[in-house]
Amino acid sequence: MISERVLVALMRHVAGRTFNSRTLPSAHSSEHPLRVCASTPRTLYVHVPFCREICPFCSFHRLKLDRELAQRYFDALECELDSHLHAGHSYRYLYVGGGTPTILPDRLSRLLEGAYRRWPLESVSVEANPDALEGELLRRLVDSGIHRLSVGVQSFADRHLEAMNRLRKYGTGESIRDRLAAAAGMFETLNIDLIFNLPTQTEEEIRRDARVLRSLPIDQVTWYPLMPSDPTGNRHVAREQAQFSLINRLLADDFSPSSVWCFSRGATMIDEYVIDSHEYAGAGSGAFGFVAGTLYANTFSVVDYCRRVAQSGMPPTAMVRTFSPVERGLYRLLMDFFATFLPVARDDGFYDAVAGFLARLAPLLGAGSIEGGTVRLSLRGRYWLLVLMREFFAGVNALRQTCLAAAHYSGGSAGVGA
Ligand SMILES: C[S@@+](CC[C@H](N)C(=O)[O-])C[C@H]1O[C@@H](n2cnc3c(N)ncnc32)[C@H](O)[C@@H]1O
Numbered sequence: 001m002i003s004e005r006v007l008v009a010l011m012r013h014v015a016g017r018t019f020n021s022r023t024l025p026s027a028h029s030s031e032h033p034l035r036v037c038a039s040t041p042r043t044l045y046v047h048v049p050f051c052r053e054i055c056p057f058c059s060f061h062r063l064k065l066d067r068e069l070a071q072r073y074f075d076a077l078e079c080e081l082d083s084h085l086h087a088g089h090s091y092r093y094l095y096v097g098g099g100t101p102t103i104l105p106d107r108l109s110r111l112l113e114g115a116y117r118r119w120p121l122e123s124v125s126v127e128a129n130p131d132a133l134e135g136e137l138l139r140r141l142v143d144s145g146i147h148r149l150s151v152g153v154q155s156f157a158d159r160h161l162e163a164m165n166r167l168r169k170y171g172t173g174e175s176i177r178d179r180l181a182a183a184a185g186m187f188e189t190l191n192i193d194l195i196f197n198l199p200t201q202t203e204e205e206i207r208r209d210a211r212v213l214r215s216l217p218i219d220q221v222t223w224y225p226l227m228p229s230d231p232t233g234n235r236h237v238a239r240e241q242a243q244f245s246l247i248n249r250l251l252a253d254d255f256s257p258s259s260v261w262c263f264s265r266g267a268t269m270i271d272e273y274v275i276d277s278h279e280y281a282g283a284g285s286g287a288f289g290f291v292a293g294t295l296y297a298n299t300f301s302v303v304d305y306c307r308r309v310a311q312s313g314m315p316p317t318a319m320v321r322t323f324s325p326v327e328r329g330l331y332r333l334l335m336d337f338f339a340t341f342l343p344v345a346r347d348d349g350f351y352d353a354v355a356g357f358l359a360r361l362a363p364l365l366g367a368g369s370i371e372g373g374t375v376r377l378s379l380r381g382r383y384w385l386l387v388l389m390r391e392f393f394a395g396v397n398a399l400r401q402t403c404l405a406a407a408h409y410s411g412g413s414a415g416v417g418a
């Protein structure tokens, strides 16, 4: 019998080989995929990469706030959204992430107003930090027509907030808890982000975070494993696996899994737009999109982004990859599995063949069971998926580093991102 450790190492190896800067190549295409694709995705992701200060653990596309550049960036975003409109795209779902989308509150309000004017939006999700949970900014977010607010808490333990350079910026765990309690009911969905497997984090601290979480009127929690920004970095797999099991046990009575790391109290909007939407457009520097079988990322250089959008309405791409039918099937499978259940038949030959095979394999490996034409992942299966998704994000991170290095090399050094 193959041991659990070997299987997890195998998953990591497979994922590492699949999602790396060779398989997701950098490319500069003369025409942006959104201009030429026949498809019209319903979901738009908009990226705002600026932050007041950089958190040392963060592996996303972000850079320290430069107000003048950020103003130019929001101007460029407006211009890019117009280009999407003129290309005939009509969105229903908008997800604004970062970085810190609330960094210039006036500009975020204008961006959302403009998006509502352009499209018949049914649902708007925005990411924020805990300092958005009070006063004028909170009022403004409520008035801007946001359905889902996602607040990055990371941990309720002050020693971890301090280590993450967030205690001084966003206050103690107790004060964040009080602000979350006061914001209850203001949005259709209130999500908080937490992280587990932090350096030296104990099981008792996880239990305490879960207790605080369960005591709050929060609709949803996205509890990420710490994802090392260095692809070769140590994952502390044994602790990660133990804490993942613990979290699943602690939340089982109040929440149910909506993805491998997202848990919802009821039928609330899922954190990951990549699960909800099989196709999505991306706007802004470093935003990813997936349309008509093509995965692309806009330039990670903020300066380049502003310059090129001002010239042509669309940004340069940092990466474009058109998937073969087999790769499309695999991508779809991964996203369906990420949502922890996999329909066995989708009227797609390749997908159905692989899903059928996995449906037979999963119970044998103790990774899931078949319920009404769907493979439902067990805790063990969900952990394997977590390993795959963590490596997928590590691959994306490595790709971003490669693209940033290329931007520096070609002279675009200012504001290329951190
Ligand atoms: C990229 S941030 C953007 C929103 C906001 N600035 C914030 O800090 O919450 C969204 C979430 O990503 C998660 N995150 C960032 N870096 C991570 C990492 N290295 N490992 C795990 N989660 C991470 C954090 O939980 C964070 O709340």
Ligand code: SF4
Pocket: 050, 051, 053, 054, 055, 058, 059, 060, 062, 098, 099, 100, 129, 152
């Ligand atoms: S965690 Fe959030 S606030 Fe911190 S650097 Fe990353 S995006 Fe910015």
